[in-house]
Amino acid sequence: MVKMYLSYLNNIMMDHDRLERLASIAQSSLLPLVKGALYNTIPLTIITFFIGLLLAILTALARISGIKLLHGMARVYVSAIRGTPLLVQLFIIFYGLPNLGVTIDPFPAAVIGFSLNVGAYASEIIRAAILSIPKGQWEAAYSIGMSYGQVLRRVIFPQAARVSIPPLSNTFVSLVKDTSLASLILVTEMFRKAQEIASTNYEFLLVYTEAGLIYWVICFGLSIIQDRIERRLNRYIAR
């Protein structure tokens, strides 16, 4: 096996024309791939993350509210989303809903699907972060006359943010990569572009690897941003 593979590699290496062809394909596919990332992958990620985060905060608050109806709704939502594959959810929204007469374009359908997904997963992160803030902080804030909303906004969220940045960054990075699933509901994001390019020149290994590298670069950039935010939010913590 190993021998065969090596001789295959050798063949590729030795074939100068083929190398030139690969280089030219790599070069010519770079721009469409980056465009796919800039026009679809990245906007899809950012829009869904913020809608999802908002959903997550509302869901987390509903779960800790102690109001039975809200609590129950939040639990069902989180359970349903976490208990079904993301791809199935996307298919239900894009291919399923038209049976009810609801037709949604690819991009908005993807936004809805991914937002619901992020909302459910991140709500558990936010809930845990809120619950990690000592009860005494609520009491201190109440004791100076704050309302529930003021306590959340001024005292709890700023501290909960610090706790939730690492797990939320995980969610964000996963989301960047999960958007490749949108290719299956016809969003022309980066991976769909890669499929289109590869299907014309059959250089699957090259083009998909190139796409993979671009995902990696995006995620690497995100980890640098995460680092900065963490450092900023940790400035009031003793070490």
Next chain:
Amino acid sequence: MMISVQGLYKQFGEVEVLKGIDLKIQKGKVVVIIGPSGSGKTTLLRCLNVLEKPDKGKIRIGEKELDFAKSVAKQEIHAFRRLTGMVFQNYQLFPHMTALENVMEGPVTVKKEAKAQARQKAMDLLKKVGLVQQADQYPFQLSGGQQQRVGIARALAMEPEVMLFDEPTSALDPELVGEVLKVMKDLAAEGMTMVVVTHEMRFAKEVADEIIFMDHGRIVEQGKPEQLFINPQHERTKQFLRLIE
């Protein structure tokens, strides 16, 4: 009368923590509540600003009265809390704000005061508790005694009618207790009405106008310090005082 409590009851699950508290405190007086742990003294204090909601009874502070036999609206509770300032055993400063920001927070967020004005007032209060130098430091950079003094300034910033202290020196290293007690003595001398739950008997003897001894959810005995400490009437009070001597 500054504070008037009538027939206050509070239960946690099966446990009755307050079994009918009646209490009157005059304006400008310093009242110290003592008693064994589990006697309900902290719960009583926390009921005064409704951090614990009593099951039954009335509390009047200044002109405002809450009757807990009826349902009380949230807004009423928020307004009621602004009559009191609370100092906590574990300080509970907001860790993400500097000392100055902690003190400004109430006036700016709750009272909607202009920032510049709130800052000026907060600096005056920090000066009063001796922490002007530390204004821009975060709580983790301060000693326990300094944090607790910021806590007092934060409560004072809301200009409460009454200050409530919940074992304000219990979490402090012994050498830091004095600086906090001094601030409290200064406040008392200025005529602030204060209700203090504490184990600092020297403070109680020196500063209190009245001592309340609680046990098992009731007020057992109440009187001037010289009377209660030197000549307690109830056996339970005598026992307790012997134990802490």
